[in-house]
Amino acid sequence: MFERFAARKAASAGMTKEFLSIKGQKLQMESEVQPAVLSQNDNVAFKCLHYSVTESSGSVSVTIIKKNLNSEGSYGVRTVEDTAKEGREYDKFDEIVTFMGRDAEKTIDIVIHDNNDWQPDLTFSVEIYDIET
Numbered sequence: 001m002f003e004r005f006a007a008r009k010a011a012s013a014g015m016t017k018e019f020l021s022i023k024g025q026k027l028q029m030e031s032e033v034q035p036a037v038l039s040q041n042d043n044v045a046f047k048c049l050h051y052s053v054t055e056s057s058g059s060v061s062v063t064i065i066k067k068n069l070n071s072e073g074s075y076g077v078r079t080v081e082d083t084a085k086e087g088r089e090y091d092k093f094d095e096i097v098t099f100m101g102r103d104a105e106k107t108i109d110i111v112i113h114d115n116n117d118w119q120p121d122l123t124f125s126v127e128i129y130d131i132e133t
Contacts, residue, residue, distance in 0.1 A: 044066055046062065074096050075129065077097050
């Protein structure tokens with residue numbers, strides 16, 4: 001934890017790249033255009049709801065856990081823009097994650113872009129959605 005605060009202090013002093021904050025979404029509204037987002041689900045969840053990474057890290061690994069080891073299923077996982085823009089600060093991610101048998105967790109990697117522009121901390125979200133609706 002100390003390293004994270006030291007890195008943030010260094011970033012504000014211009015010694016390293018700024019942070020990107022990635023947030024897992026909970027209790028989202030359903031959309032008519034896109035598949036319905038899971039508002040509450042007894043089968044899957046994010047292992048951690050908030051991540052902070054520097055641009056120079058190159059990627060961030062987000063872990064999705066299966067709460068019920070006896071269940072199987074497929075879920076969509078996608079990134080959603082906020083202040084961080086897709087294609088500029090990170091690569092779009094929109095894939096199907098399938099849990100089989102006793103799979104306990106799946107990890108996805110999202111590419112983070114490194115650039116020389118100074119910006120304040122930026123954010124984007126990752127959401128799990130139900131592909132069957």
